[in-house]
Amino acid sequence: MNDKMKISTWVSTCVLFCLSLALALNVAAAPSFTPLPLGGGATTAFADKHPDDRKGGWLDLGGNDLSVIKSGRLKISGISFDILDDEATGGKSCIVLGGPNRPYLPARAEIPVDGKQGAMLYLLHAAAWCPPAKAKPVTGLLFVDYADGSTTEWRVRFGRDVADWAKPDAYKNAIRVWTAYNANTQVSLFASKFKLDAKPVKSVRFEARESAWMVVAATLGDDVKIAGIKPNLNLDKTYAAPTLGKPPAAFDANAIPKNVILIIGDGMGPGALQLTSLYQHKAEGRLVMEQLPVDTRCVTVSLGPSVTDSAAAATAFATGIKTKNSRLGMTEDKKAVVSIAEAASRQKGKSVAIITSDGITDATPAGFYAHVSARNYHEEIAVFAATSGYDILIGGVKGKPWFFGKDTADGKREDGRNLINEMASAGYACIENQAAFDQAPAGKRVVGFMPQGTLDSETCLADLEKTALGRLSRNDKGFFMMLECAITDKGGHGNNPELSVRGTLQVDWAVKAALEFAEARGDTLVMVTADHETGALSARISADGKLLISYATTSHTDIPVRFLAYGPGSGRFDRPLIDNTDVGRTIASLWDLDIY
Numbered sequence: 001m002n003d004k005m006k007i008s009t010w011v012s013t014c015v016l017f018c019l020s021l022a023l024a025l026n027v028a029a030a031p032s033f034t035p036l037p038l039g040g041g042a043t044t045a046f047a048d049k050h051p052d053d054r055k056g057g058w059l060d061l062g063g064n065d066l067s068v069i070k071s072g073r074l075k076i077s078g079i080s081f082d083i084l085d086d087e088a089t090g091g092k093s094c095i096v097l098g099g100p101n102r103p104y105l106p107a108r109a110e111i112p113v114d115g116k117q118g119a120m121l122y123l124l125h126a127a128a129w130c131p132p133a134k135a136k137p138v139t140g141l142l143f144v145d146y147a148d149g150s151t152t153e154w155r156v157r158f159g160r161d162v163a164d165w166a167k168p169d170a171y172k173n174a175i176r177v178w179t180a181y182n183a184n185t186q187v188s189l190f191a192s193k194f195k196l197d198a199k200p201v202k203s204v205r206f207e208a209r210e211s212a213w214m215v216v217a218a219t220l221g222d223d224v225k226i227a228g229i230k231p232n233l234n235l236d237k238t239y240a241a242p243t244l245g246k247p248p249a250a251f252d253a254n255a256i257p258k259n260v261i262l263i264i265g266d267g268m269g270p271g272a273l274q275l276t277s278l279y280q281h282k283a284e285g286r287l288v289m290e291q292l293p294v295d296t297r298c299v300t301v302s303l304g305p306s307v308t309d310s311a312a313a314a315t316a317f318a319t320g321i322k323t324k325n326s327r328l329g330m331t332e333d334k335k336a337v338v339s340i341a342e343a344a345s346r347q348k349g350k351s352v353a354i355i356t357s358d359g360i361t362d363a364t365p366a367g368f369y370a371h372v373s374a375r376n377y378h379e380e381i382a383v384f385a386a387t388s389g390y391d392i393l394i395g396g397v398k399g400k401p402w403f404f405g406k407d408t409a410d411g412k413r414e415d416g417r418n419l420i421n422e423m424a425s426a427g428y429a430c431i432e433n434q435a436a437f438d439q440a441p442a443g444k445r446v447v448g449f450m451p452q453g454t455l456d457s458e459t460c461l462a463d464l465e466k467t468a469l470g471r472l473s474r475n476d477k478g479f480f481m482m483l484e485c486a487i488t489d490k491g492g493h494g495n496n497p498e499l500s501v502r503g504t505l506q507v508d509w510a511v512k513a514a515l516e517f518a519e520a521r522g523d524t525l526v527m528v529t530a531d532h533e534t535g536a537l538s539a540r541i542s543a544d545g546k547l548l549i550s551y552a553t554t555s556h557t558d559i560p561v562r563f564l565a566y567g568p569g570s571g572r573f574d575r576p577l578i579d580n581t582d583v584g585r586t587i588a589s590l591w592d593l594d595i596y
């Protein structure tokens with residue numbers, strides 16, 4: 001190479017260097033964003049006090065709201081969003097358009113932009129009550145009005161530009177960027193971007209179409225790639241886990257039990273037990289429930305459509321028949337079938353307790369006392385509860401509105417009946433906390449509505465159970481008790497391992513209390529199972545000792561669930577695979593109940 005060539009190479013290298021430096025400087029210039037003040041167009045608050053009172057607050061679903069979101073500046077992939085504060089705005093912090101399921105909420109909203117501009121409009125938003133994504137439903141219309149009088153319109157499609165707030169599924173232009181558990185369910189928000197013309201914007205408008213649409217914040221700014229959150233599948237919380245000091249006491253597996261305790265973890269599939277045991281005890285198979293001598297699997301399928309829901313599963317446990325999803329205590333063709341709980345009470349004089357961390361009119365508890373063709377007939381279901389004659393009916397406060405007329409503050413009943421007054425006349429005491437349950441007069445039956453939050457801890461269900469066992473065991477004829485934990489199902493739907501573990505531990509504490517009672521007496525059959533699996537959850541320890549957690553879906557699955565049992569009668573289940581109808585059939589046979 002001669003000198004001339006060297007120089008020219010050097011020059012071109014220098015030019016290239018300068019060019020790339022300029023490019024680098026250009027890239028390095030921080031993208032800029034202008035959060036749009038939603039205040040001008042916000043329609044409602046993040047928090048909702050009373051469900052269905054038509055005053056809104058988020059989606060008018062009561063505590064199932066977005067009050068869990070923190071106000072102030074939220075940065076997502078560098079994009080700044082301003083989250084308003086309910087108190088500061090006097091309850092106008094977000095835009096919630098009702099759509100077909102909430103026609104009484106606003107159908108449109110508009111935010112003033114006052115001539116600001118940007119390459120992109122970013123929305124932090126979500127939808128609710130969405131038709132299936134494959135139908136390509138339009139959640140709503142988005143309009144950007146420019147200062148020059150022109151307008152751009154977008155069809156904001158569910159499954160492409162927006163996603164369901166109660167599901168973790170993200171889409172091409174609906175990136176899941178924020179999630180939290182709102183004490184009801186796992187909720188998420190999604191970021192989407194829409195390309196703008198390079199001219200001043202006057203206003204942004206929103207119009208609902210096929211579902212509810214919630215806009216939490218909007219921002220104008222440069223075009224950047226939005227990064228989604230990875231679900232946090234690391235557990236770093238500490239929980240109290242029960243253990244047994246010694247193997248369970250021996251019993252006669254073929255004897256007839258005087259008492260039956262059925263413990264159901266909603267959606268608590270085999271993966272939930274695996275994960276919980278690995279996390280709490282560093283090995284599989286270490287939960288208290290896994291020490292019960294009968295350990296088999298249970299088939300959960302219903303008559304469909306698709307995999308079972310809690311209603312058909314509860315009906316199978318309670319009556320021994322297969323039915324369609326959503327039916328409670330009824331055959332596929334809507335014939336009422338007596339449950340083992342009803343028959344035990346009416347035919348054998350046994351006491352009955354139904355305790356759940358869900359609402360008492362929700363599907364799993366209702367399967368043991370109600371006969372309706374659809375699980376959402378809460379008003380009718382509550383009448384079945386009120387007239388069941390059961391000794392103990394306890395659930396979360398969410399079931400309470402179905403016991404009071406619409407004319408009262410929290411009531412939802414169209415017929416105006418006050419079922420709690422009716423139950424009081426029939427000898428029920430109404431309790432709203434554990435202490436009141438402990439102190440309820442011995443001669444009374446008990447109906448209970450536990451405030452939100454009190455059914456969340458690992459041991460709360462076991463505490464209710466211990467008090468219930470003390471009361472039920474006064475009946476010389478015996479009792480039937482169904483206890484349900486609802487948290488496990490929420491862990492599966494939300495792909496939230498924290499809830500999967502906490503719920504499974506809630507079941508395990510309840511099993512420990514049941515086992516201690518049964519061991520001391522020798523006359524009580526304890527069964528532990530799930531109505532179905534949720535989330536296709538699995539867990540394992542990697543070669544380098546890390547706990548790996550995986551959920552393959554956010555839906556219910558037909559994966560067979562664990563079935564564990566202890567005590568007299570448990571021998572009837574001691575085979576490799578049982579069906580959920582075997583629970584109802586076997587109890588009916590053991591107790592000689594006439595249920596068909």
Ligand SMILES: [Zn+2]
Pocket residue numbers: 267489493534556
């Ligand atoms: Zn579920």
